[in-house]
Amino acid sequence: xxxxxxxxxxxxxxxxxxxxVASYGKDIATQLGTEAIALAIGDISSDELTKLGNYGIAKVxxxxxxxxxxxxxQAYASIIASAAKQHNASIVVLSNxxxxxxxxxxxxxxxxxxxxxxxxxxxxxxxxxxxxTKTAFSNKAIAxxxxxxxxxxxxxxxxxxxxxxTGGSAQVEAFNAPVESSDFGTIVKDIVxxxxxxSLPEADIVVSAGRGLKGPENWAMVEELANxxxxxxxxxxxxxxxxxxxxxxxxxxxxxxVSPNLYIAIGIxxxxxxxxxxxxxxxxxxxxxxxxxxxxxxxxxxxxxxxxVIVPKLIEAxxxxxxx
Amino acid sequence: xxxxxxxxxxxxxTSKITFTNNDSEFNTTGIQYIINPYDEIALAKAIELTNSGxxxxxxxxxxxxxxxxxxxxxxxxxxxxxxVRVNANPADAWYVANQIADYxxxxxxxxxxxxxxxxxYNGSQVAAMVAELLGLPSxxxxxxxxxxxxxxxxxxxxxxxxxxxxxxxxxxxxxxxGVAEPKIPNMRGIMAARTxxxxxxxxxxxxxxxxxxxxxxxxxxxxxxxIDENNINELVNLLHSxxxxx
Numbered sequence: 001x002x003x004x005x006x007x008x009x010x011x012x013x014x015x016x017x018x019x020x021v022a023s024y025g026k027d028i029a030t031q032l033g034t035e036a037i038a039l040a041i042g043d044i045s046s047d048e049l050t051k052l053g054n055y056g057i058a059k060v061x062x063x064x065x066x067x068x069x070x071x072x073x074q075a076y077a078s079i080i081a082s083a084a085k086q087h088n089a090s091i092v093v094l095s096n097x098x099x100x101x102x103x104x105x106x107x108x109x110x111x112x113x114x115x116x117x118x119x120x121x122x123x124x125x126x127x128x129x130x131x132x133t134k135t136a137f138s139n140k141a142i143a144x145x146x147x148x149x150x151x152x153x154x155x156x157x158x159x160x161x162x163x164x165x166t167g168g169s170a171q172v173e174a175f176n177a178p179v180e181s182s183d184f185g186t187i188v189k190d191i192v193x194x195x196x197x198x199s200l201p202e203a204d205i206v207v208s209a210g211r212g213l214k215g216p217e218n219w220a221m222v223e224e225l226a227n228x229x230x231x232x233x234x235x236x237x238x239x240x241x242x243x244x245x246x247x248x249x250x251x252x253x254x255x256x257x258v259s260p261n262l263y264i265a266i267g268i269x270x271x272x273x274x275x276x277x278x279x280x281x282x283x284x285x286x287x288x289x290x291x292x293x294x295x296x297x298x299x300x301x302x303x304x305x306x307x308x309v310i311v312p313k314l315i316e317a318x319x320x321x322x323x324x
Numbered sequence: 325x326x327x328x329x330x331x332x333x334x335x336x337x338t339s340k341i342t343f344t345n346n347d348s349e350f351n352t353t354g355i356q357y358i359i360n361p362y363d364e365i366a367l368a369k370a371i372e373l374t375n376s377g378x379x380x381x382x383x384x385x386x387x388x389x390x391x392x393x394x395x396x397x398x399x400x401x402x403x404x405x406x407x408v409r410v411n412a413n414p415a416d417a418w419y420v421a422n423q424i425a426d427y428x429x430x431x432x433x434x435x436x437x438x439x440x441x442x443x444x445y446n447g448s449q450v451a452a453m454v455a456e457l458l459g460l461p462s463x464x465x466x467x468x469x470x471x472x473x474x475x476x477x478x479x480x481x482x483x484x485x486x487x488x489x490x491x492x493x494x495x496x497x498x499x500x501x502g503v504a505e506p507k508i509p510n511m512r513g514i515m516a517a518r519t520x521x522x523x524x525x526x527x528x529x530x531x532x533x534x535x536x537x538x539x540x541x542x543x544x545x546x547x548x549x550x551i552d553e554n555n556i557n558e559l560v561n562l563l564h565s566x567x568x569x570x
Contacts, residue, residue, distance in 0.1 A: 010483070071487065073452070074461060096448075098481045101441075102464035105417070105452035114533030115417065117447040136539065137350075138443045140341040144538040148531075185461025186491045189477070193485035201483055205569070229570065240501070247467065247501040248481065253337055253443055254361045255501065262569040273337045279542055283567040285559070286548070298545040301562060305553035317556045321564070 003029040004089035006080050007040040007052065007060070008099060010193075014040075014048055016202050017095035019055050019163035024156050025093045026056030026166070027122055032090070037061060039083050039175065041068055041076055046172045053170030055163055061087075061175035067184070070191070071099055075183035077106035082177040084111060089151070096155035097201065104155045114147035120160045120280075123152075138253040139276040158202045159259045160280070200249065203232035205262045206281075208251055210236035210274075212267020212288065212307055216244035221311045222266065228318045234258070236268045252277035267307045270295025287311065325380035325471070325493075327370040328433040330424055330450060331399055332360040332414075332442040333392040343539040350444075350539070359395050361506070362439025362499060364402075369504035370437055371403040373471055381405045383433075387414040387423045393522070400517035401509035407522045415532035417445075421453035422530040428458055434493045435476070440465045440500040445536070451498035461491045467502035 005025035007018040022038060029036040038052050041063045049060045063079055080103065084092050092107055094100040096118045108115035116132045120142070123132045129146065132154060136143040200206065207226040213219065219233075226233045233249060240250040251258055253273040263281035268274060270286070270293055278284065279298060286299035287310050296302045303310055335341070336356040344351040359367070367384065374380035384399040386392055387410040396407045410423045428436060436455075441448040448464055455462030467486065468479030476495050479502070480487045509517070551559045563570045 015483070071482075073463070074456075077456070097483060098465045101448040102452055102462065105421075105449040105464075106456040106462075108418070108449075108533075109421075109453050109456035112533075115447070115449055116534060117449055131537075134446075136445055136536070137335070137341045138337075138446060140541070141343070142540045142542060143445075143536045144540075146535050146537055147533065148535070149533045182459065185495075186463060186478075186489045188487055189490050190488040191482070191485065192488070193482070197484050199484035248486075250501065257446075262563065262567070272340075279545070283563070283569050284545070285563070296548050299548040300546060300567065301559055302548045302550050303553050303556075303559065304550065310553050310556070313553075313556045314559065317560045318570075321560045321570070 001032070001034045002087045002089045003032070003034060003036045003091045003093065004080070004084050004087060005036060005038050005057070006092070006094045006103070007038045008095060008097060009040060009042055009044050012042070012044050012048060014044070014051060017097055017158045020158065020161050021093055021095050021156060022052050022055035022057050023163045024122070024161045028091055028093070031122065031125060037087055038170070039063070039080060041079060043069055049172045050170050053168045054165050056166045056168065057170045060170045060172045062172050063175050063177065070188040072184055072186060073102045074106065074185050075179045077103050077110065078179055078183050079177040081107045081110040083175060084151070092151070092153045094155045096157045100155050104153050108153040111151045111153070112149060113151035113153045114149040115153040116145050116147060117155045119154045119156045135280070139257055139279050157259065198230065198232040200232040200234055200256055201258060203258070203260050205229045205231035206234050206251070206258055206260045207231045207264045207266070208234035208236070208268060209239070209266040210268030211238050219245070221315065225264070225311055225315050228315055228322065236274050265295055266311060268295060269293045270298065325374055325434045326432070327374060327380065327382050327435045327437060328428065329363065329367045329370045329382060329384045329404065330436065330438040331363040331367065331384050331386050331395065332439070333357050333386060333388050333395040334360045334442055334444045337361065337443065341541065347539050348537055357395055359399055360439050360442045362441060364506040365501065365503050366437035366439055366499040367399055367402055367404060368507045369469060369499060371507065372504055373435070376403055377405055383408060385410070385424060385427060387412055387420045387527070389413060396522060397517050398509065400520045400522070401513040402507050403513060406520055409522060409524050410527050411524050412527035416534045417447045417449035417453060418534070419530045419532045421450050421457060423527055424450065425454050425457035426528050427525070428454070435471065436494070436496045438496070438498050440498045448498065451496050455496035460494055460496050462496040463489055463491070464498040465500050466497045467500050469497055469499065469503050
């Protein structure tokens with residue numbers, strides 16, 4: 001028996017969520033009295049992969065081949081499922097990222113395993129009963145899900161399980177799995193990455209703004225605030241619907257759900273759909289001219305006033321703080 | 325082009341979510357149901373790709389009990405040509421995906437669209453499961469889709485950017501914002517929907533693998549601490565020493 005965790009990378013660098021998955025897998029393995037094995041696919045150095053040892057992973061299976069450098073949904077799923085079979089994994093853990101969402105259902109289908117997507121805690125295991133909590137109703141609820149299959153697949157939401165350094169080193173092994181030509185049904189033609197941007201789903205700090213900013217020309221101060229904090233930028237639905245900002249920045253029930261350490265909302269009233277997407281943030285700061293805005297009810301800190309006055313002052317105060 | 329759009333019947337986005345029967349079931353009292361918003365994007369795209377039926381057909385499928393029929397009729401009013409309801413409680417994603425895959429096996433399609441996820445159980449599972457069951461390629465979170473001569477070009481969302489992916493039909497795609505603008509039914513569509521075919525099928529036997537058996541609502545958040553706009557430094561201090569987030 002083992003726990004298999006799938007490790008994602010971006011251009012050879014392990015993602016932050018990869019360490020979260022490693023810690024989660026390690027903690028389940030400890031619970032079950034077994035070991036956690038990691039699997040990574042792509043052009044990644046051994047030095048980078050051995051970092052996983054510090055998160056409790058003893059062994060890393062590495063698949064490196066020219067035709068698997070970019071994400072191939074079916075082929076990656078086949079490899080992960082065969083590693084799970086070969087290593088007799090009873091649990092497979094992935095991050096609930098854009099790629100993880102494409103892989104996990106395929107792996108679950110191949111293994112006839114129940115899948116819990118978007119888990120937020122370690123499972124509770126007693127005898128044959130296996131139960132995991134996950135967010136449901138777009139963050140408006142937490143559900144407890146039981147899994148009845150012998151193998152289980154779990155994806156965990158980014159930022160919902162802390163990566164914990166344990167010390168230790170990992171051994172990296174090459175892993176070869178048969179991949180069929182029919183597994184190459186999708187071909188990556190181009191990758192467009194905004195290199196200066198911090199990825200929104202994984203960000204520790206998010207600076208978000210709404211219609212209160214009156215127009216897209218006023219976003220410079222939002223970006224500057226984000227820049228000072230090392231934060232990702234986001235927006236409310238009306239803002240992306242109006243085309244002021246791209247859809248990929250829309251946070252809320254029908255957009256991206258985030259759970260950063262700090263969420264700063266500027267000029268967003270706090271409609272129930274928006275709040276659903278941010279309610280698992282650890283600390284929420286709201287800046288709004290209307291004290292009656294519903295967002296204040298879920299905020300930890302609030303400032304009532306004109307964003308065009310407050311945000312520049314906040315930028316100055318943070319610059320002074322960072323300067324010290 | 326024959327397109328199948330998988331739709332889910334979900335509570336309206338403004339719904340207050342509560343639970344009943346010792347917190348083991350979603351409380352449906354007073355809840356308005358809608359087409360899952362991401363599925364509306366899939367439906368709009370399907371209508372666009374078939375040029376409103378001039379260049380193919382759009383079938384919608386849902387796994388649900390008779391109570392889901394108003395939602396199916398709305399999809400027909402928006403512009404789907406015909407509809408299928410698999411008469412069963414959608415027990416879990418595995419159960420639903422197997423029902424859909426079975427229907428596709430018996431009625432071939434060039435393109436199968438779903439929303440990127442349903443806003444109730446947020447699994448993002450059905451698209452890739454259906455694809456795997458049928459041995460088809462899939463893209464789970466698409467923010468752009470175009471089809472030309474049996475070849476699809478898809479913009480796939482990735483962290484901090486996008487990937488442009490190509491694939492041959494048949495194909496399964498989970499659509500997100502950006503693929504199409506949802507369509508609002510007009511009077512003619514609503515009238516026509518009444519007479520469009522809605523076939524009811526009995527489910528195949530599938531054992532669900534997961535069960536949602538207990539719910540809770542997230543803990544209420546603390547009282548807001550208001551800070552005077554002339555004292556911004558206090559906020560910086562609190563974020564540093566009290567919240568410990570900067």
